[in-house]
Amino acid sequence: MTANSSIDTAQRYQLVLFRDDLRTVDHPALLAASEAGPVVALYILDEQSPGIRPLGSAARWWLHHALISLRASLQELGIPLILRRGNSLHIIEEFTGHGNVAAVHWNRRYGQAERALDTLIKDHVRAAGIHAQSHAGALLHEPWELLTQAGTGYKVFTPFHNALRSTEIRQPRPAPQPQSPPQLELPGSDALAKWELLPSSPDWSGGLADAWTPGEPAAQERLEQVLDDIAQHYADRHDRPDLDGTSALSPALRWGHLSPHQVWKELSALASSTGHGAEGALALRRQVAWRDFCWHLYYHHPQLPTENLRSEFDDFDWAWPDDSPRAAHYTRCWQRGRTGFGLVDAGMAQLWQTGWMHNRVRMVTASLLVKNLGLHWKVGEQWFWDTLVDADLACNTANWQWVAGSGADAAPYFRVFNPQLQAKKFDPSGAYVARYAPLAAEPVVDLKESRQAALDSYHHMKSGQRPHSPGTGS
Numbered sequence: 001m002t003a004n005s006s007i008d009t010a011q012r013y014q015l016v017l018f019r020d021d022l023r024t025v026d027h028p029a030l031l032a033a034s035e036a037g038p039v040v041a042l043y044i045l046d047e048q049s050p051g052i053r054p055l056g057s058a059a060r061w062w063l064h065h066a067l068i069s070l071r072a073s074l075q076e077l078g079i080p081l082i083l084r085r086g087n088s089l090h091i092i093e094e095f096t097g098h099g100n101v102a103a104v105h106w107n108r109r110y111g112q113a114e115r116a117l118d119t120l121i122k123d124h125v126r127a128a129g130i131h132a133q134s135h136a137g138a139l140l141h142e143p144w145e146l147l148t149q150a151g152t153g154y155k156v157f158t159p160f161h162n163a164l165r166s167t168e169i170r171q172p173r174p175a176p177q178p179q180s181p182p183q184l185e186l187p188g189s190d191a192l193a194k195w196e197l198l199p200s201s202p203d204w205s206g207g208l209a210d211a212w213t214p215g216e217p218a219a220q221e222r223l224e225q226v227l228d229d230i231a232q233h234y235a236d237r238h239d240r241p242d243l244d245g246t247s248a249l250s251p252a253l254r255w256g257h258l259s260p261h262q263v264w265k266e267l268s269a270l271a272s273s274t275g276h277g278a279e280g281a282l283a284l285r286r287q288v289a290w291r292d293f294c295w296h297l298y299y300h301h302p303q304l305p306t307e308n309l310r311s312e313f314d315d316f317d318w319a320w321p322d323d324s325p326r327a328a329h330y331t332r333c334w335q336r337g338r339t340g341f342g343l344v345d346a347g348m349a350q351l352w353q354t355g356w357m358h359n360r361v362r363m364v365t366a367s368l369l370v371k372n373l374g375l376h377w378k379v380g381e382q383w384f385w386d387t388l389v390d391a392d393l394a395c396n397t398a399n400w401q402w403v404a405g406s407g408a409d410a411a412p413y414f415r416v417f418n419p420q421l422q423a424k425k426f427d428p429s430g431a432y433v434a435r436y437a438p439l440a441a442e443p444v445v446d447l448k449e450s451r452q453a454a455l456d457s458y459h460h461m462k463s464g465q466r467p468h469s470p471g472t473g474s
C-alpha cells in the first residue's frame, strides 16, 4: 500500500517538470504523462540548489517571454502551468505531499549539478511511493550511448559526427492530444511578473524584442523559413555575418522550443528530397551535431565550465580585469565594442543590441580577447553568458575553450584570427560593420605585436618558463 492509494485516481495527476524544454511537440515527458492521465506542468526557477549557474540577464528576458508562450500552448491542450521559484526539491516535496501526484515526469538534463539534483528528486519521489520517470528529449543521443571503441566519450568532433550519422536518430513525436484540465485544487502559482526577469532601470531589452519572439510557435515558423531558403544556401553563406545566412535557431534549441530531433529530421528530409540545397542542408545538420558534441563533452568532462581541458594551460599567464589597469581597460573596450577593430566592435554591438552574434564573429571576438588582449577565456565566457539569448553552458564553454586552445578538440593556440583580414573576407562590402559599428575607435593594441606576445607566452608555457601575457602589463 502506497502513501497515495487512498486517493481516488481520478483526482490524481501526472506532474511534468519543464526546464530547458519549453515546447509541446516532441516532448517525451509531456507525451508519456498525457497518455497516463491528466497533466499539470511545473516550471521552477531554481536559483538555490547547489552548483546551478544562475541565468544571465539576456536569458532571463528570454525566459519571461518563453513562459508566457508556453502557458498559452499548454492551455490549448488543457494543461495548467504552475510557476514556482525556489529550491526544486523542496517545491516538489510540497507537491507530492498533497497526495494528488500520480507520477512525476521530466526530460533529462546533463550538467553535473542538474543531474545530482534530478537524482535527489527521483529518490524523493520514489520514496514517497510515486512513480518517477525521466525521458530523453534534449540530445540526439544520450551521452553514455555514443562512445568510442574504447568506451569513452568522444573528444574530437569529426569521429563523433561520423558515429552520430551512422546511428538511427529517432523520429520526433507529436504534441499530446488536448485533454480536460484536472478537476481539483492545485498548488498556487507565482505571478511571473514577481520574478522580475525583465530589465527595468534601465530597460535595455528593446533591441532583443525587435530581434526575437521567444517561444515554440515562432521557433517553428523560423524553422520553416530555414527549410524554405536559408538551409539551401547555408554551405555558401554561413560564414557571412552581413547576410541572413545561418539558421538563428540557437535560442530555439537552447530553450528547447525545438528539439534537435525535429531539426535533424527536417534537414535530413530536405537533403534527400532535393539535389539543389542538399549540400547546405547537410552542412547545417552538421552544425546541429556540434551542439550534441558540446553536451557530450560536458557530460564526460564536468569540469568543462571551470577548468582547462588541457591542463598544460593551467600554467598560462592569462590576465584578469582586476590584475592591472591595462587588463581592466582591455576588458571594458572589448565588452563595449570599442577595440578599434571593426568586425570585433560590430560583433560586440550586435551582441549587446540583439543578444546574439554570428558564429564567425564569435570566433573572431573571442580570439581577440584571449590572444591579442591576453585575457582569460572565462572573462569572455562570462560576458557571453550574461548577454547571449542562446547562452548554453556546454556550447559556450566548449567553444571558448576551443578558441583559447585549452579545449579537447581545440584550434591550435597559434591560430590567431586577424580581425582585419577576417573582415575583408567575410564582410567584403563592410555592410555588417557599417550596420553595428559605424564609428571607428582607435585600436587598443597593435595586432602584430600582441600576436607575437601571445605566441611568446604560449612558447614559454610549452617550455615551462615564466610566461608573460600581453594583458598583464600595467
Ligand SMILES: Cc1cc2nc3c(=O)[nH]c(=O)nc-3n(C[C@H](O)[C@H](O)[C@H](O)COP(=O)(O)OP(=O)(O)OC[C@H]3O[C@@H](n4cnc5c(N)ncnc54)[C@H](O)[C@@H]3O)c2cc1C
Pocket: 238, 246, 247, 248, 249, 250, 251, 253, 254, 284, 287, 288, 289, 290, 291, 292, 294, 357, 358, 359, 360, 362, 363, 366, 384, 388, 390, 391, 392, 393, 395, 396, 397, 399, 400, 403
Ligand atoms: C566563443 C563562442 C561561444 C559560443 N557560445 C554559444 C552558446 O552559448 N550557445 C550556443 O548555442 N552556441 C554558442 N556558440 C556556437 C555558435 O556560435 C552558435 O551556436 C551559432 O552562432 C548560433 O547561430 P545559428 O543558430 O544561426 O547557427 P547555425 O550555423 O545555423 O547552426 C545551427 C545550430 O547548430 C548549433 N551550433 C552551430 N555551431 C555550433 C558550435 N560551434 N557549437 C555548438 N553548437 C553549434 C546551434 O544549436 C545552432 O543553432 C558559441 C561559439 C563561440 C565561438
